[in-house]
Amino acid sequence: MAELLFWLMGGGMVFFTMLTIWSRNPVHCTVFMILSFAATAGLFVMLDAYLIAAMEVLVYAGAILMLFLFVIMMIELRDEEQEGLRLNPLMLVAAATFLLLLGRAVGDLGPVVQSQANEMIGSPAPLAEALFTRFVVPFEAVSLLLLGAILGVVVLNQRSRDERASIGPATPDAGGGSAAPGSGAPSVPGAGAGAGVADGSAS
Amino acid sequence: MAKVIERPKLTWYEHLYLPAVAQGLAMTFREMFKPNITMQYPEERQVFYDDYRGAPVLVKDELGREKCVSCQLCEFICPPKAIVIEPGEIPHDDPDNHVEKAPREFFIDMLRCIYCGMCEEICPEEAIFMSSEYELNGTNRAELIHNKAKLYERGGKRVDSIRKWKDK
Amino acid sequence: MNETVFYFATTLGKIVVFTHLALILAALMVLGERRISAVMQSRLGPNRVGYGGLLQPIADALKFFFKEDVVPGQVEKVLYILAPAITVIPALLTIAVIPFGPALTIFGTEVPLVIADLDIGILFVFAIASLGVYGVVLAGWASNSRYPLLGGVRSSAQMISYELVLGLSVIGIFMSTGSLRLLDVVAAQQDGVWFAFSQPLGFLLFVICAFAETNRLPFDTPEAETELVAGYHTEYSSMKFAMFFMGEYTAMFVFAALISTLFLGGWDIPFVTAEQLAAWGNWGSLLGFVSFFTKCLCFMFFYIWVRWTIPRFRFDQTMALGWKVGIPAGVANIVATAFILLPPGTL
Numbered sequence: 001m002a003e004l005l006f007w008l009m010g011g012g013m014v015f016f017t018m019l020t021i022w023s024r025n026p027v028h029c030t031v032f033m034i035l036s037f038a039a040t041a042g043l044f045v046m047l048d049a050y051l052i053a054a055m056e057v058l059v060y061a062g063a064i065l066m067l068f069l070f071v072i073m074m075i076e077l078r079d080e081e082q083e084g085l086r087l088n089p090l091m092l093v094a095a096a097t098f099l100l101l102l103g104r105a106v107g108d109l110g111p112v113v114q115s116q117a118n119e120m121i122g123s124p125a126p127l128a129e130a131l132f133t134r135f136v137v138p139f140e141a142v143s144l145l146l147l148g149a150i151l152g153v154v155v156l157n158q159r160s161r162d163e164r165a166s167i168g169p170a171t172p173d174a175g176g177g178s179a180a181p182g183s184g185a186p187s188v189p190g191a192g193a194g195a196g197v198a199d200g201s202a203s
Numbered sequence: 204m205a206k207v208i209e210r211p212k213l214t215w216y217e218h219l220y221l222p223a224v225a226q227g228l229a230m231t232f233r234e235m236f237k238p239n240i241t242m243q244y245p246e247e248r249q250v251f252y253d254d255y256r257g258a259p260v261l262v263k264d265e266l267g268r269e270k271c272v273s274c275q276l277c278e279f280i281c282p283p284k285a286i287v288i289e290p291g292e293i294p295h296d297d298p299d300n301h302v303e304k305a306p307r308e309f310f311i312d313m314l315r316c317i318y319c320g321m322c323e324e325i326c327p328e329e330a331i332f333m334s335s336e337y338e339l340n341g342t343n344r345a346e347l348i349h350n351k352a353k354l355y356e357r358g359g360k361r362v363d364s365i366r367k368w369k370d371k
Numbered sequence: 372m373n374e375t376v377f378y379f380a381t382t383l384g385k386i387v388v389f390t391h392l393a394l395i396l397a398a399l400m401v402l403g404e405r406r407i408s409a410v411m412q413s414r415l416g417p418n419r420v421g422y423g424g425l426l427q428p429i430a431d432a433l434k435f436f437f438k439e440d441v442v443p444g445q446v447e448k449v450l451y452i453l454a455p456a457i458t459v460i461p462a463l464l465t466i467a468v469i470p471f472g473p474a475l476t477i478f479g480t481e482v483p484l485v486i487a488d489l490d491i492g493i494l495f496v497f498a499i500a501s502l503g504v505y506g507v508v509l510a511g512w513a514s515n516s517r518y519p520l521l522g523g524v525r526s527s528a529q530m531i532s533y534e535l536v537l538g539l540s541v542i543g544i545f546m547s548t549g550s551l552r553l554l555d556v557v558a559a560q561q562d563g564v565w566f567a568f569s570q571p572l573g574f575l576l577f578v579i580c581a582f583a584e585t586n587r588l589p590f591d592t593p594e595a596e597t598e599l600v601a602g603y604h605t606e607y608s609s610m611k612f613a614m615f616f617m618g619e620y621t622a623m624f625v626f627a628a629l630i631s632t633l634f635l636g637g638w639d640i641p642f643v644t645a646e647q648l649a650a651w652g653n654w655g656s657l658l659g660f661v662s663f664f665t666k667c668l669c670f671m672f673f674y675i676w677v678r679w680t681i682p683r684f685r686f687d688q689t690m691a692l693g694w695k696v697g698i699p700a701g702v703a704n705i706v707a708t709a710f711i712l713l714p715p716g717t718l
């Protein structure tokens with residue numbers, strides 16, 4: 001039973017990921033990516049890592065890909081549909097190298113990761129424990145990095161808006177205000193939700 | 204020079220908006236206990252005053268004689284051309300033959316009628332009236348073209364002070 | 372009796388009962404919505420089918436079944452047909468972790484009135500509920516027409532913003548209970564006060580997000596009928612349209628149940644302790660269930676009440692409320708809770 005589920009989830013994950021790459025329609029890509037994330041979440045559930053599974057669905061499938069959809073629908077990506085897949089010999093090299101590395105990594109780490117995962121990510125409390133004691137420095141470093149990235153986007157966006165304002169007629173804040181959440185702010189969900197919920201489970 | 208109206212400055216209390224929301228909710232809640240004004244239509248019906256302009260009908264006088272003399276003024280004045288009259292003669296041996304004319308047929312197309320009441324106003328014989336009937340329906344278009352029989356059936360007798368043919 | 376068979380039988384029973392409960396309630400909500408809005412506007416509302424209009428939902432459903440199912444030519448077929456299902460299924464899935472009442476005792480075995488008692492309870496609800504929005508967004512996109520697309524874009528932006536606030540608003544609760552399990556949350560409220568009183572800011576934010584997440588007025592910008600015709604479901608007809616309705620009302624029930632569980636004490640009855648309730652056995656469980664359900668119904672009434680009171684926000688106002696008020700307030704709530712929870716003398 002567990003074996004069957006594993007192959008179902010794993011196979012589904014690989015299958016949908018490939019479809020993500022192959023579909024030429026950006027919205028279809030996103031939908032396949034959601035399915036692929038759902039399959040990944042299923043694999044996490046089979047490892048008893050319910051928290052990670054929920055996070056996978058909540059943050060990635062729920063928020064990040066929603067953002068992708070939002071952007072795709074906003075800018076109407078249609079040209080991509082016409083272009084066929086151009087094969088480049090470098091692609092094969094890249095794929096082969098990646099598979100080799102992946103094989104090495106899985107071969108080396110497989111059992112170790114499995115055993116550590118089982119005791120660590122089973123439920124929120126041990127995960128939070130690890131995150132806020134042993135891994136607190138990398139965790140905070142990553143959040144700082146993300147914060148920097150977010151601020152960078154805001155700053156860049158601000159500058160281009162100032163330039164636009166100085167050239168053309170000044171756009172009032174009401175007009176610009178609706179653009180700002182679309183471009184700058186939504187980068188937050190991944191970092192914000194992840195960090196926020198982890199905060200809660202730690203106490 | 205355009206006139207600029209300043210938005211009122213809100214106090215911090217007003218800026219919370221929650222008291223205003225609560226006020227609104229209280230208002231709708233109070234509204235729930237007020238009596239409703241719905242009329243249960245087929246059981247309860249609107250009562251109209253006498254001058255209500257419903258479907259036009261033909262009336263007979265106190266002796267049950269046709270009032271209409273088929274002068275066709277109503278047909279002429281009718282803005283949507285809903286009225287069609289086929290004039291006819293009253294035969295010589297009829298006791299009412301001093302009137303000479305009466306409609307052989309009288310059609311009012313209720314699909315065209317706009318209930319303006321001009322036919323009633325122009326009628327020199329006071330033969331056509333706007334009734335208070337407002338429920339008109341049928342299963343096909345032909346049913347809503349009222350003929351003479353139907354118009355008289357709906358109009359019935361109307362007794363009023365004018366006795367135009369009393370002594371003739 | 373075999374333990375496994377008993378487990379499967381009770382679980383199946385719970386699934387059937389709870390999902391049907393939610394669906395029937397959703398249907399009755401549609402009627403309630405119409406009757407209550409009518410009363411608030413000095414009207415009567417539908418009162419002809421059955422006693423006081425009670426059978427109106429059945430008449431509505433029959434009407435939807437027999438209507439012609441129009442699929443416009445320009446739509447993206449697969450996603451267009453899937454979208455209504457994507458809204459309904461997550462809404463029904465989330466019912467799995469909601470505790471409906473204290474455990475029943477059947478044949479000497481305790482059967483908790485929750486389909487799946489997960490460690491991460493609330494996160495499961497949020498994760499699945501966040502998928503429900505895809506139905507709306509994909510419906511908007513697959514319809515391949517202007518108004519639905521606008522509705523879908525609005526919906527996606529609104530969800531991204533309010534899911535954050537939703538997550539932040541409940542963290543205070545989990546800081547004080549120390550667990551994400553909904554049963555633990557209920558137990559904590561039975562011992563102490565309801566979280567609606569100890570976490571008023573979190574409660575307020577959660578209620579606001581419940582409205583935003585279920586696309587209810589004043590946050591119904593995705594389907595704003597005065598500006599977007601019917602928003603994301605403009606191109607839908609017949610049973611597909613009805614499924615959007617079903618999904619929306621089921622989601623409303625789920626959020627009502629969540630609010631009852633998280634903030635209004637779940638099945639807790641005021642001034643009755645958990646021990647007293649347990650002493651009454653199965654009758655106590657039923658009483659708890661009734662208490663829980665009453666809270667849900669009260670909140671459902673609140674949904675309708677607010678809908679017919681407050682006008683719709685402009686879209687930029689919706690976003691401003693989420694990002695500029697909701698998130699700072701949520702963070703402030705967490706910080707305040709943390710300070711209160713600190714053992715005295717730590718600082």
